[in-house]
Amino acid sequence: MRLAVIGAGAVGRSVVELAGEYGHEVVAVADSSSAVVADASSDSSAGNGLGVDAEAIVTRKAETGIVGDGDPADALAADYDVLVEATPTTLGDAEPGFSHVRTALERDRHVVLANKGPVAERYGDLQALAADSAGDVRFEATVGGAIPAVSTVEDIEPGHVTAVRGVLNGTANFILTRMAAEGLDYDHVLSEAQDLGVAEADPSFDVDGTDAALKCVILANVLSFGGADDPADAREFSLEDASVEGIRDVPGSVLRLAAEDGRTVRLIGEATGETVRVAPRLVHENGTLAVSGTQNIVQIETTHAGRLNISGRGAGGPETASAILGDVGRLG
Amino acid sequence: MRLAVIGAGAVGRSVVELAGEYGHEVVAVADSSSAVVADASSDSSAGNGLGVDAEAIVTRKAETGIVGDGDPADALAADYDVLVEATPTTLGDAEPGFSHVRTALERDRHVVLANKGPVAERYGDLQALAADSAGDVRFEATVGGAIPAVSTVEDIEPGHVTAVRGVLNGTANFILTRMAAEGLDYDHVLSEAQDLGVAEADPSFDVDGTDAALKCVILANVLSFGGADDPADAREFSLEDASVEGIRDVPGSVLRLAAEDGRTVRLIGEATGETVRVAPRLVHENGTLAVSGTQNIVQIETTHAGRLNISGRGAGGPETASAILGDVGRLG
Numbered sequence: 001m002r003l004a005v006i007g008a009g010a011v012g013r014s015v016v017e018l019a020g021e022y023g024h025e026v027v028a029v030a031d032s033s034s035a036v037v038a039d040a041s042s043d044s045s046a047g048n049g050l051g052v053d054a055e056a057i058v059t060r061k062a063e064t065g066i067v068g069d070g071d072p073a074d075a076l077a078a079d080y081d082v083l084v085e086a087t088p089t090t091l092g093d094a095e096p097g098f099s100h101v102r103t104a105l106e107r108d109r110h111v112v113l114a115n116k117g118p119v120a121e122r123y124g125d126l127q128a129l130a131a132d133s134a135g136d137v138r139f140e141a142t143v144g145g146a147i148p149a150v151s152t153v154e155d156i157e158p159g160h161v162t163a164v165r166g167v168l169n170g171t172a173n174f175i176l177t178r179m180a181a182e183g184l185d186y187d188h189v190l191s192e193a194q195d196l197g198v199a200e201a202d203p204s205f206d207v208d209g210t211d212a213a214l215k216c217v218i219l220a221n222v223l224s225f226g227g228a229d230d231p232a233d234a235r236e237f238s239l240e241d242a243s244v245e246g247i248r249d250v251p252g253s254v255l256r257l258a259a260e261d262g263r264t265v266r267l268i269g270e271a272t273g274e275t276v277r278v279a280p281r282l283v284h285e286n287g288t289l290a291v292s293g294t295q296n297i298v299q300i301e302t303t304h305a306g307r308l309n310i311s312g313r314g315a316g317g318p319e320t321a322s323a324i325l326g327d328v329g330r331l332g
Numbered sequence: 333m334r335l336a337v338i339g340a341g342a343v344g345r346s347v348v349e350l351a352g353e354y355g356h357e358v359v360a361v362a363d364s365s366s367a368v369v370a371d372a373s374s375d376s377s378a379g380n381g382l383g384v385d386a387e388a389i390v391t392r393k394a395e396t397g398i399v400g401d402g403d404p405a406d407a408l409a410a411d412y413d414v415l416v417e418a419t420p421t422t423l424g425d426a427e428p429g430f431s432h433v434r435t436a437l438e439r440d441r442h443v444v445l446a447n448k449g450p451v452a453e454r455y456g457d458l459q460a461l462a463a464d465s466a467g468d469v470r471f472e473a474t475v476g477g478a479i480p481a482v483s484t485v486e487d488i489e490p491g492h493v494t495a496v497r498g499v500l501n502g503t504a505n506f507i508l509t510r511m512a513a514e515g516l517d518y519d520h521v522l523s524e525a526q527d528l529g530v531a532e533a534d535p536s537f538d539v540d541g542t543d544a545a546l547k548c549v550i551l552a553n554v555l556s557f558g559g560a561d562d563p564a565d566a567r568e569f570s571l572e573d574a575s576v577e578g579i580r581d582v583p584g585s586v587l588r589l590a591a592e593d594g595r596t597v598r599l600i601g602e603a604t605g606e607t608v609r610v611a612p613r614l615v616h617e618n619g620t621l622a623v624s625g626t627q628n629i630v631q632i633e634t635t636h637a638g639r640l641n642i643s644g645r646g647a648g649g650p651e652t653a654s655a656i657l658g659d660v661g662r663l664g
Contacts (some may be wrong), residue, residue, distance in 0.1 A: 018636060022489065146637030148487060152480050155658040157354065286618040288643070304350060305478030305654040308644040311620070313637060322637040326487040 001110075001328055004028040004075050006100050007086030008057075008067050011114050011141070014317035015084055015324055016054045022325040024082075025051035029067050030075035032087070036068025037078045076103050082110040082328055089116040089214065091239060098122055101129070101137070108134035112327040114141035114320055120214040123221040124236040136331055141323035143215045144168060145314040148323070149298040150222060151330065152310065158226025158273075160303040165270035168215045170294030170314045171199045171206035172247050172267040176255075176280075177292045180264045185252045198294060208246035209278040210239070212269040216278060217242055219271035227273055235273070242276040250280050258282055264290055333442075333660055336360040336407050338432050339418030340389075340399050343446050343473070346649035347416055347656055348386045354657040356414075357383035361399050362407035364419070368400025369410045408435050414442040414660055418473075421448040421546065423571060430454055433461070433469070440466035444659040446473035446652055452546040455553040456568040468663055473655035475547045476500060477646040480655070481630040482554060483662065484642065490558025490605075492635040497602035500547045502626030502646045503531045503538035504579050504599040508587075508612075509624045512596045517584045530626060540578035541610040542571070544601040548610060549574055551603035559605050567605070574608040582612050590614055596622055 001024050005012050008031035019026045028037040029052055038052045057067050076083075083104035087097050094117030101118050104111050106129070113119055118126050119139045130137045143149045144166070153161050167173050171193060178189040190207070193199035205211050220237040228234035247267050258264050264285040269278040283289040288309050291297045296314025301307055313319045333356050337344050340363035351358050360369040361384055370384045393399050408415075415436035419429050426449030433450050436443050438461070445451055450458050451471045462469045475481045476498070485493050499505050503525060510521040522539070525531035537543050552569040560566035579599050590596050596617040601610040615621040620641050623629045628646025633639055645651045 021492070146634070146640060148480070148484050148640075151487060152484075155480060155483060155661065156654065157658075157661065160353070160654070302478070302654065304650040306645040306651065308478060308480075308642065310640065310642045312640040318636040319638060322488065322492070322634065326489075329487060329489065 001081040001331070002027045002079070003082050003084055003328065004078050004080035005084045005086060006030045006072070006075060007088070007115070008061050009086065009088070010317035011320045011324070012084070012086040013058050013061065014321035015086065016052070016057055018318065018321050018325060020051070020054070022329065024325070024328060026054065027051060027080050028075035028078040029057055030072040031061070031067050032072070034066035034068050035070040035072045035075040037070055037074050076100060080109060082112055082331065084112050084114070084324055085118070086114040086324070091117060091121055094118045094121045098125070101126065105129045105133035105135050105137070110135040110331050111137045112141070112324050113137070113139040114324055116142045116214045116218060119221070120217040121238045123225065127225060127231060138327035138330060139218065140327045141320045142218050144296050144298050145312070145316060146319040146322055147296055147298050147310050147312045147314065148326070149219070149310065151326070152308065153219070153222055153300060154226070156300065156302050156305065158223045161223055161300055162303065163270060163272045163301040164219045164223070164298060165268060166298040167266050167289060167291050167296050168212040168269050168298070168314065169206050169209070169267060170296060171203060172209070172212070173291065173296070174198050174294045175207065176247060176250065176265055176267065179250070179252055180255045180259065183252060183256065186248065186250065207248055209244045209267060209269075212267060213239060213242040213244045213276065213278045216269040216271040216276045220273065220276045223271065223273040237276055242278060245279040247280055259285065266290060333413040333663070334359045334411070335414050335416055335660065336410050336412035337416045337418060338362050338404070338407060339420070339447070340393050341418065341420070342649035343652045343656070344416070344418040345390050345393065346653035347418065348384070348389055350650065350653050350657060352383070352386070354661065356657070356660060358386065359383060359412050360407035360410040361389055362404040363393070363399050364404070366398035366400050367402035367404050367407040369402055369406050408432060412441060414444055414663065416444050416446070416656055417450070418446040418656070423449060423453055426450045426453045430457070433458065437461045437465035437467050437469070442467040442663050443469045444473070444656050445469070445471040446656055448474045448546045448550060451553070452549040453570045455557065459557060459563060470659035470662060471550065472659045473652045474550050476628050476630050477644070477648060478651040478654055479628055479630050479642050479644045479646065480658070481551070481642065483658070484632060484640065485551070485554055486558070488632065488634050488637065490555045493555055493632055494635060495602060495604045495633040496551045496555070496630060497600060498630040499598050499621060499623050499628050500601050500630070500646065501538050501541070501544040501599060502628060503535060504541070504544070505623065505628070506530050506626045507539065508579060508582065508597055508599065511582070511584055512587045512591065515584060515588065518580065518582065539580055541576045541599060544599060545571060545574040545576045545608065545610045548601040548603040548608045552605065552608045555603065555605040569608055574610060577611040579612055591617065598622060
């Protein structure tokens with residue numbers, strides 16, 4: 001398939017670099033201010049004559065901060081089969097990502113999202129656009145990085161899934177793991193995480209549970225819409241429907257107390273077709289939910305098949321690109 | 333879709349009972365000596381006028397040992413979209429299961445297998461029949477029960493998977509778990525397992541590692557054929573290619589020694605595109621591979637997404653039926 005990649009951060013760049021290995025061509029790349037579109041007659045790509053020069057783009061972005069001489073609108077207007085929306089997650093109206101998705105669907109192209117905004121905040125609008133389009137919408141990469149959470153719920157069928165819960169934010173999990181392992185307090189471990197690049201300079205999105213909550217909202221939408229007899233009647237979730245508590249107020253003393261009882265603390269998110277809740281919870285220190293470091297785990301409760309646990313890397317350029325390219329493979 | 337279910341053991345009966353919940357109709361059911369085929373004009377089914385009476389069939393099988401008055405050939409000749417092959421696994425020529433599959437594919441129908449025989453012992457023949465058929469072949473239910481092992485490898489793409497390993501037999505795992513937990517020896521725990529229905533009267537298929545090996549052979553075939561540039565050049569695996577060691581010779585003393593070092597023993601199977609190996613191995617007692625009781629775990633090593641772990645129920649009627657019906661949902 002021919003891909004237009006919108007967003008040239010770690011995830012977008014990884015998609016550009018790996019698409020060829022999955023048998024796909026990248027025909028356009030855009031960041032917030034620039035774009036490069038492959039000339040269909042050009043042979044300046046990595047060998048197939050149809051795609052952009054992945055290496056050149058990644059180098060140019062690293063050296064100059066832009067990907068090309070064109071305008072982002074050029075990428076949206078290019079001749080592609082799948083739009084990969086990998087721009088930063090925004091809340092509320094989920095713009096500009098939502099408009100990118102709408103443009104593609106109105107052109108009857110497929111959309112694969114890593115951007116959580118449209119899927120968490122405007123799921124109903126997204127479903128409506130998809131219903132009117134010959135293109136499909138997939139969003140495995142929005143939940144759990146490399147973990148096939150959405151596609152597994154899809155295969156079991158949302159109507160046969162009663163709940164999905166897990167550790168969905170690697171930054172928060174890393175901090176809690178280190179606090180428990182070293183007996184250090186939150187501020188100390190946060191600094192360590194920032195030095196390692198595991199936490200951002202402004203870590204609030206991760207440590208306040210917002211990122212985990214958006215992922216749970218997405219899962220709740222999948223369960224709600226997928227399990228409804230009529231999607232028009234399905235309850236739609238957005239971030240404001242989530243009950244969210246982060247890890248800033250977890251004192252080292254709670255972890256020490258928990259350890260004496262064979263337990264520890266993890267930031268657990270849970271979604272059903274009716275509720276979304278994120279909060280620190282006590283879990284058995286050797287239990288399934290007590291994944292370590294930046295690992296994520298998704299636990300799916302099913303009607304006929306008991307509980308499934310899927311753990312793996314929840315974030316990262318290649319990991320998330322792998323989920324995106326897996327979605328491309330599952331398209332029509 | 334209309335399903336013809338061949339095999340009326342626990343798995344076949346569960347498919348018959350659950351198909352309606354997934355939006356499918358069962359139009360024919362056969363066991364080794366009998367069959368029942370729905371009359372297309374009949375309304376004696378569970379309400380849709382097209383399917384068999386699931387409850388009546390399950391009751392009749394329980395009370396009389398047969399499912400109906402027809403001949404198994406009637407089921408194979410019925411008008412169905414998908415043949416579900418759920419007869420007992422046989423080795424070597426994998427008959428009669430293989431012929432059931434061939435009949436369906438030559439009629440351009442889809443096939444979904446729970447029977448490991450054709451997939452482990454005659455993978456090349458199976459692929460050739462599928463290539464010449466308008467029908468597709470899927471076999472999620474042959475590996476790991478409710479665990480989506482095959483579809484996850486398929487989505488990541490076999491060429492991006494370097495190895496798949498795990499605990500793939502619940503009977504052997506239950507025995508080892510109980511030996512470690514209670515300090516009992518193999519023979520004692522085997523009796524307990526047989527009393528609980530976790531082990532068969534003749535447990536060799538499970539405790540000798542044959543069942544786990546067949547599952548690993550299937551995974552090796554998926555990696556080998558899926559990762560090959562030309563399937564005609566792919567190496568084909570069968571049970572005789574597997575190096576297999578079971579759990580009969582694991583003494584209680586090994587488990588006690590291991591426990592002193594924070595380890596335990598699990599029957600681990602591993603498949604790559606080049607090798608298949610099943611043997612008892614030392615694992616960390618709280619490590620990911622140390623699942624307990626009858627649980628299974630599949631660990632997938634990927635090129636770009638690190639390691640994925642998927643654990644859950646590896647066997648059971650509803651669990652395996654869930655995998656079969658998930659496959660039906662993924663068909664063209």
